[in-house]
Amino acid sequence: MKLRPPYHAFSAWLIDMDGVIYRGAEPLPAAAEFIRILQSEQIPFLFLTNNAIRTHAQYVTRLAEMDIHVGEDAIFTSPDAAKAYLLAHHPPPARALVVGGDGIHQAVAQAGYEETARAEEADIVVVGLAFDITYAQLAEAALAIRRGCPWIATNPDRTLPSERGQLPGAGAVLAFLEAATDRKPIIVGKPETPIFEQALAKLGAKAEDAIMVGDRLETDILGGHRAGLRTLCVLTGAATRDQAENYTPRPDFIIEDLRDLIR
Ligand SMILES: [Mg+2]
Numbered sequence: 001m002k003l004r005p006p007y008h009a010f011s012a013w014l015i016d017m018d019g020v021i022y023r024g025a026e027p028l029p030a031a032a033e034f035i036r037i038l039q040s041e042q043i044p045f046l047f048l049t050n051n052a053i054r055t056h057a058q059y060v061t062r063l064a065e066m067d068i069h070v071g072e073d074a075i076f077t078s079p080d081a082a083k084a085y086l087l088a089h090h091p092p093p094a095r096a097l098v099v100g101g102d103g104i105h106q107a108v109a110q111a112g113y114e115e116t117a118r119a120e121e122a123d124i125v126v127v128g129l130a131f132d133i134t135y136a137q138l139a140e141a142a143l144a145i146r147r148g149c150p151w152i153a154t155n156p157d158r159t160l161p162s163e164r165g166q167l168p169g170a171g172a173v174l175a176f177l178e179a180a181t182d183r184k185p186i187i188v189g190k191p192e193t194p195i196f197e198q199a200l201a202k203l204g205a206k207a208e209d210a211i212m213v214g215d216r217l218e219t220d221i222l223g224g225h226r227a228g229l230r231t232l233c234v235l236t237g238a239a240t241r242d243q244a245e246n247y248t249p250r251p252d253f254i255i256e257d258l259r260d261l262i263r
Pocket of ligand 1: 017019215237
């Protein structure tokens with residue numbers, strides 16, 4: 001099996017996961033075949049996700065359950081983007097006040113920052129989504145942000161799809177803090193460009209040779225376009241065909257599912 005023209009021409013692939021590779025616990029059609037082709041053709045790719053809750057190891061396990069076998073270095077998350085941004089702009093030693101899940105805590109620790117839970121001790125504030133955020137944590141973050149600490153956020157997604165409907169996403173947490181501080185964070189995840197630039201740098205690829213595959217127009221497609229990549233919208237997730245065809249910037253390619261990439 002090979003990639004169909006014109007898709008075979010791209011020499012680097014950035015691939016969203018939720019709504020593209022799987023939906024909840026269910027793998028989507030041809031996801032495993034698509035990744036196997038990239039691997040056998042030695043075409044560089046990264047899984048690019050705004051989701052800051054899981055760690056790389058957790059993603060690797062989840063993908064393996066769907067017969068997709070990759071190493072941790074095939075995953076690039078919004079915490080990775082936050083880590084790269086922090087190292088470039090606020091290098092350690094520094095103390096980070098973190099509100100978020102395992103993925104963010106791990107990235108901040110790997111970058112060499114000490115964590116603090118107290119606003120008065122914080123040099124930087126890093127915020128993403130977690131399912132056990134408390135008022136007390138948000139209050140400490142708000143106090144640190146009001147003190148003038150740089151405020152970095154993983155992603156702006158206002159909602160998080162679940163079996164029961166749309167749950168509050170990281171963007172809802174940011175809205176809470178924005179209301180409490182009259183400040184806005186620096187967002188590193190999709191659709192902002194840092195995560196795309198860092199992912200391309202990791203692959204050693206140029207934007208014009210690369211393609212972003214995603215299901216969400218306002219993050220994957222808008223962000224890929226802003227970063228100078230070609231964009232492919234797959235209709236197995238957030239967007240309908242009507243929404244994709246009428247979105248500005250219009251995706252360069254729109255496909256029903258990943259089977260359309262393969263011949
Ligand atoms: Mg998605």
